[in-house]
Amino acid sequence: MNKQQKKQEIIEAYKSRHATKKFDATKKISEEDFDFILEVGRLSPSSIGLEPWKFVVVQNEQLREKLKTVTWGAQGQLPTASHFVLILARTIKDTKYDSAYIKDHLKQVKKFPDEVIEKVVNDKFKNFQENDLHLLENERTMFDWASKQTYIALGNMMTAAAQIGIDSCPIEGFHYESINKILEEEGLLEDGHLDISVMVAFGYRETEPQPKTRKEHDQVIKWIE
Numbered sequence: 129m130n131k132q133q134k135k136q137e138i139i140e141a142y143k144s145r146h147a148t149k150k151f152d153a154t155k156k157i158s159e160e161d162f163d164f165i166l167e168v169g170r171l172s173p174s175s176i177g178l179e180p181w182k183f184v185v186v187q188n189e190q191l192r193e194k195l196k197t198v199t200w201g202a203q204g205q206l207p208t209a210s211h212f213v214l215i216l217a218r219t220i221k222d223t224k225y226d227s228a229y230i231k232d233h234l235k236q237v238k239k240f241p242d243e244v245i246e247k248v249v250n251d252k253f254k255n256f257q258e259n260d261l262h263l264l265e266n267e268r269t270m271f272d273w274a275s276k277q278t279y280i281a282l283g284n285m286m287t288a289a290a291q292i293g294i295d296s297c298p299i300e301g302f303h304y305e306s307i308n309k310i311l312e313e314e315g316l317l318e319d320g321h322l323d324i325s326v327m328v329a330f331g332y333r334e335t336e337p338q339p340k341t342r343k344e345h346d347q348v349i350k351w352i353e
Contacts, residue, residue: 145296151331161294162210168281184216187212204330208331208334217275217278217322239257
């Protein structure tokens, strides 16, 4: 496949993709295809390479039903989606520049030597969080920064799914405190080191959507030369 064909294939996937409100519950995504979607999420970029996420695939019907009672944005998706994913983001316990998580991440994942880790943490990351983006003003600011990274993975996963003919729907329509309580009771938040960022459902559409609408090119793009 040449470059022009590849570009057209990607654009067609974007045109076809839509926020699927109800899936065909009889159709299931293959294990191979869903592993591909998760791998795209895992390989996604993040600010300072922190990977501040965890992908929780909820296939348990009882847990889905619990989530449905406090997730108004997934009333059609939770009962019908082939796969339903909670994307959790790391809290300030893990994302603050001098946290054990960051030091361990740099050592075990990035393979930095100890002397480089100390310099990166105390100079680069500290200044970035304190002075550049003012992230340390409160815990919510830090969590929102981590959540922004999860949306990169979210977008990549939905796009990758669309390119292999799988539908999806991102979901923010939930009651935060109630979801937090459910996930805490399920032991999924690792003693406050993780919290809910966003949800996403995957499957195959039950009906065809209305034609996609978007603003015109010149309404959203500006060149400065």
